[in-house]
Amino acid sequence: MSTEIETPQADRPTDELREEYAQLVETVRAARMAYYVQDAPTLSDAEYDQQYRRLEELEALHPELVANDSPTQEVGGEVSAAFAPVEHLEKMYSLEDVFSIEEFTAWVTRAEASIATLHQAPEARWLTELKIDGLAVNLLYRNGKLVRAATRGDGTTGEDVTHNVQTIKTIPRQLHGDDVPEEIEIRGEIFISTQDFKKVNEERVAEGKSPFANPRNSAAGSLRQKDPAETAKRPLSMYVHGIGAVTGLELTRQSEVYDHMTSWGLPVSPYSEVLDSVDEILGFIERYGEQRHSLTHGIDGIVVKVDDRATQRQLGHTSRTPRWAVAYKYPPEEVNTKLVNIAVGVGRTGRVTPFGIMEPVTVAGSTVSMATLHNQDVVKAKGVLIGDTVVLRKAGDVIPEIVGPVVALRDGSEREFVMPANCPSCGTGLAPAKEGDVDIRCPNAKSCPEQLRQRIFYAAGRGAFDIEALGWEAAKALTDPEEPGRPPLTSEAQLFDLTVEDLAEVRIRRPRRGKDAAEGETELVPYFWTKGSAKKPSVPSANTLRLFDQLEQAKSQPLWRVLVALSIRHVGPTAARSLATAFGTMERIRQATEEELAATDGVGPTIARAVIEWFSEPWHREIVDSWAAAGVRMEDEVDESVPKVLEGLTVVVTGTLDNFSRDSAKEAILLRGGKASGSVSKKTDYLVAGASAGSKLDKAESLGVPVLDEAGFERLLSGGPEAMET
Known part of the structure; x- marks a missing residue:
């Protein structure tokens, strides 16, 4: 009779918990990128800490969820392409x-x-x-x-x-x-x-x-x-x-x-x-x-x-x-202020997020008038009503947090927030992506102006194409200008096909300037070209010319940055690097099966499924095809002189090595055709153990996996398994 005890189903992570975990990974990674690389935090310290600790809690309860690209396995942020690594x-x-x-x-x-x-x-x-x-x-x-x-x-x-x-x-x-x-x-x-x-x-x-x-x-x-x-x-x-x-x-x-x-x-x-x-x-x-x-x-x-x-x-x-x-x-600082209204914003993945509009208040050295409320369930859970005096918490960064209402100060004029039924940007009916989802999304991913604006801005970010001249306002002017009626961009597929002349008539509304301008008066002005006059005709602005120079430079960015720019859900810089290293070309990635993608070190089933789903959309494939036709780099140069001596082998590196960082050791394995895994199993061919190797070394020894020191690792890299026999 078998003595193996099957783990009760209740102890395994549910689909909902897996989805929560994947979303947490995406949120924490994006916040880390915004904080460390873009110098523009998207979450308050308190909120980031809360998300991060929930991530740690889920990983402690369900270790099988942990992937190499989890933020809990990484330090700090990514490296900007603006500076040499x-x-x-x-x-x-x-x-x-x-x-x-x-x-x-x-x-x-x-x-x-x-x-x-x-x-x-x-x-x-x-x-x-x-x-x-x-x-x-x-x-x-x-x-x-x-x-x-x-x-x-x-x-x-x-x-x-x-x-x-x-x-x-x-x-x-x-x-x-x-x-x-x-x-x-x-x-x-x-x-x-x-x-x-x-x-x-x-x-x-x-x-x-x-x-x-x-x-x-x-x-x-x-x-x-x-x-x-x-x-x-x-x-x-x-x-x-x-x-x-x-x-x-x-x-x-x-x-x-x-x-x-x-x-x-x-x-x-x-x-x-x-x-x-x-x-x-x-x-x-x-x-x-x-x-x-x-x-x-x-x-x-x-x-x-x-x-x-x-x-x-x-x-x-x-x-x-x-x-x-x-x-x-230290606990974050807190102040009280009036919650004037609750509005909603639309993100690049269609997620519709409520945010509080407050009477401006100074906290942690800055003036705050808005704070995120995440979703309608959070609004209910916090118990805040429009018109409440609320406790606002801010931990010395940009994005504050509404903690809850000061109930004792209510006078009866407060009212509940009702989530809108339609997208505030395109008017499409809102709904959860699937049954049971807390988040409400706009399903009009292709044509919603705000989603497109967010994706264009994200594609231009430091973690993707790094197009400094394409900021938030420029993204709006390209996707949702006041004039003309049809914007220059109706899809990111057109990004690299833009011409300077396409932008000549783009106008946005700005406060009117001049001595005779009334308070609050606005006017339509060109965004990408100068205003022009009878004596001085309109010409492209210096920033517009810089934008086109940077668009041209962006075409030569490495494959992993192109993958990030596509806004594939869950595919941040870490996963993108893994995919680019493992497959080498965009074509191989789009043709790969879900199993092949999931087997890539640092990817896993959630990201693999997201990639498959993304490429299943014809308009998504059109983006890739259009960018490729415009000259955007779709494959990485591979050093063919390095022999694939580790083809079919799985190698785990643990501890501290003198001549290799964790990343450089991983790249050395991948370059030679091997799989760089983060965990030891019976399928592991070699464990490379540096100083402070810890539990992975113990497990390798218990499973009989060959253990190499750094010198042995270098022999393996140079000659493969045959070099270990001499």
């Missing part, structure tokens, strides 16, 4: 976040228990410092000279911003002292001080420009200026707080690292202390929580690190976070 010598990790004192003390208790078992430092000391609300940057010094600066990017590869960083006065180009190491990576945060941020915004308002939303994204946008001279105009500062790879210097304590960095001339934060107990750390948290608005820079929490570096190494890392450090996040 730079691979860090040592990976830059994210920090584990905790959101309450109870969670924090539980983390410390676990860490202390782990430390006690090491018998190296039975009583830990804790370096405690402020969590700067800035942009993470890695500085590489060789023999004391600054040779490179890069953003964190995805943790392994960042953006080369060396020339921009060199304009920041507080960052030395040459380190000083007798103990400067031969080579060292210095990690820190670039920020705009609270005082300078206020001054910059006052100057912008005086010049008639819109103020920056918050210091963090102002700093990030300033550092990512393509012209270093523009970066030099911004009052950027930096505090350093750690190191990566180091050669030629032994360092025993994190606080000692700070002492050395100070002596070398690097700017170290004055807000750090080495503490001996949880009570002392809690006192630090409370003290700076009260002082957070009077500090040099914005903060969103406190970082606590094990001070002893040997203990740090022994505790190691997960795939995403160090086990020896944690970030305690």
